[in-house]
Amino acid sequence: MKVKMEKSQALWRRAAKVMPLGVNSNFRYWGEDQTPYVQRAEGAYLWDVDGNRYIDYRLAFGPIILGHAHPKVNAAVAEAIGNGSLYAMTSEREVRVAEKIVAMCPGVEMVRLSNTGTEVTMHALRVARAFTGREKVIKFEGQYHGFHDYLLFSTYSEASTYGSRRSPIPVPSTSGIPRALHELVITLPWNDFEILEETLRRAWFDIAAIIVEPLLGNCAGVEPAPGWLEFIRKKCTEYGIVFILDEVKTGFRMARGGAQEVYGVIPDLATYAKALGNGYPIAAFGGKREIMEVIGRGVAQGGTFSGSAVGVAAAEVTLDLLQNEPILETVAARGRKLQAGLKQVFDGAGLQANIHGHPAMFGFSVGIDMPKNQREWARSDRAYYLRLMEAAYERGVMPDYDAREPWFLCYAHSEADIDETLSVMEDAVRAVKR
Numbered sequence: 001m002k003v004k005m006e007k008s009q010a011l012w013r014r015a016a017k018v019m020p021l022g023v024n025s026n027f028r029y030w031g032e033d034q035t036p037y038v039q040r041a042e043g044a045y046l047w048d049v050d051g052n053r054y055i056d057y058r059l060a061f062g063p064i065i066l067g068h069a070h071p072k073v074n075a076a077v078a079e080a081i082g083n084g085s086l087y088a089m090t091s092e093r094e095v096r097v098a099e100k101i102v103a104m105c106p107g108v109e110m111v112r113l114s115n116t117g118t119e120v121t122m123h124a125l126r127v128a129r130a131f132t133g134r135e136k137v138i139k140f141e142g143q144y145h146g147f148h149d150y151l152l153f154s155t156y157s158e159a160s161t162y163g164s165r166r167s168p169i170p171v172p173s174t175s176g177i178p179r180a181l182h183e184l185v186i187t188l189p190w191n192d193f194e195i196l197e198e199t200l201r202r203a204w205f206d207i208a209a210i211i212v213e214p215l216l217g218n219c220a221g222v223e224p225a226p227g228w229l230e231f232i233r234k235k236c237t238e239y240g241i242v243f244i245l246d247e248v249k250t251g252f253r254m255a256r257g258g259a260q261e262v263y264g265v266i267p268d269l270a271t272y273a274k275a276l277g278n279g280y281p282i283a284a285f286g287g288k289r290e291i292m293e294v295i296g297r298g299v300a301q302g303g304t305f306s307g308s309a310v311g312v313a314a315a316e317v318t319l320d321l322l323q324n325e326p327i328l329e330t331v332a333a334r335g336r337k338l339q340a341g342l343k344q345v346f347d348g349a350g351l352q353a354n355i356h357g358h359p360a361m362f363g364f365s366v367g368i369d370m371p372k373n374q375r376e377w378a379r380s381d382r383a384y385y386l387r388l389m390e391a392a393y394e395r396g397v398m399p400d401y402d403a404r405e406p407w408f409l410c411y412a413h414s415e416a417d418i419d420e421t422l423s424v425m426e427d428a429v430r431a432v433k434r
């Protein structure tokens with residue numbers, strides 16, 4: 001990359017001595033000389049240690065919905081921690097946050113708070129297994145549900161390793177997952193009605209849950225085909241399977257009630273994290289009373305840091321702001337403007353490009369027809385995407401370099417930021433040839 005990176009490079013050399021790859025999450029490592037270190041972030045902007053300023057479209061992979069360092073959220077957290085941060089006891093603020101989540105999310109009648117997306121998909125899966133007395137789970141290729149061992153299959157592997165669409169191979173995304181767990185997961189292509197139907201007809205009695213990201217939030221925002229989520233809903237009801245909607249990325253971002261409000265589909269359980277706390281650690285899972293009530297009645301669930309004052313105070317203000325102000329409408333309007341502008345830039349350059357996803361979190365693919373699933377998306381020109389993103393960084397605009405990660409928008413992105421981004425992208429498209 002042609003940006004100034006001396007300080008980042010020096011920090012990487014120090015960090016790599018004490019942290020694997022010099023980072024605290026593999027996705028943050030971009031290469032020995034290319035891993036940026038952050039100085040600070042405010043509103044829609046992020047500054048690295050070398051003083052480069054970026055319009056940030058990574059937004060910490062989605063949590064930042066209002067803007068970085070939001071003054072009201074920070075003030076609420078600061079005030080809350082004056083009274084202690086953790087008690088191994090429940091505060092009234094936790095009850096208020098639970099009430100707000102139940103009020104905002106159409107399918108949530110009861111909820112438990114936790115800290116990360118990984119934790120809540122793990123807890124939801126246990127509850128589903130306990131409720132049904134079954135062990136297997138269906139997940140879809142290209143969807144990501146966190147770093148625990150149960151679901152880390154066919155997420156970001158090469159789609160060419162997934163085998164035939166008629167008998168997909170669950171491909172573990174890492175070493176270290178016990179062989180025994182391979183037996184418990186069935187991976188299927190997204191938007192494939194026929195294969196889901198056949199799989200269920202054959203194996204329904206073993207299947208505790210189908211876990212679903214409402215769109216491919218970890219694969220460029222590829223959308224559900226018309227009727228697809230409704231089909232999953234209907235089949236889960238028919239076969240007594242728990243439908244878990246993983247709204248970790250979409251919740252409190254696509255709409256106040258998340259993707260279930262946008263698509264009008266009510267799951268049995270739903271998981272939330274990310275935008276719920278505008279960047280502070282908090283997560284939640286919840287759903288039907290009948291299912292959630294197994295918790296504490298033979299089903300274990302908990303955690304030392306659950307309900308910490310830090311996350312709960314952040315969630316309370318964030319939810320109040322999202323509920324009472326036209327924030328998500330504004331974010332979506334700016335997103336639509338950015339999507340339309342990008343389409344114009346691509347068309348103007350004669351590029352075959354599809355934009356997919358929701359205006360608040362979308363991706364694009366180049367060189368293919370509109371993709372229906374990860375297998376089709378994988379044929380897009382990802383090398384070009386990467387070079388285009390490098391050109392964008394060099395010009396002060398920072399989406400993720402990985403074509404799977406959506407562009408995220410927040411309330412702090414102004415009309416002027418969108419205009420600047422579009423002019424940067426026009427320039428980048430001119431500079432990078434396919």
Ligand code: PMP
Pocket residue numbers: 061115116117118119121144145146147213217218246247248249273274
């Ligand atoms: N589910 C989805 C849909 C996600 O996108 C992610 C994170 N990208 C997770 C779960 C895991 O969340 P966390 O990183 O907070 O553990």
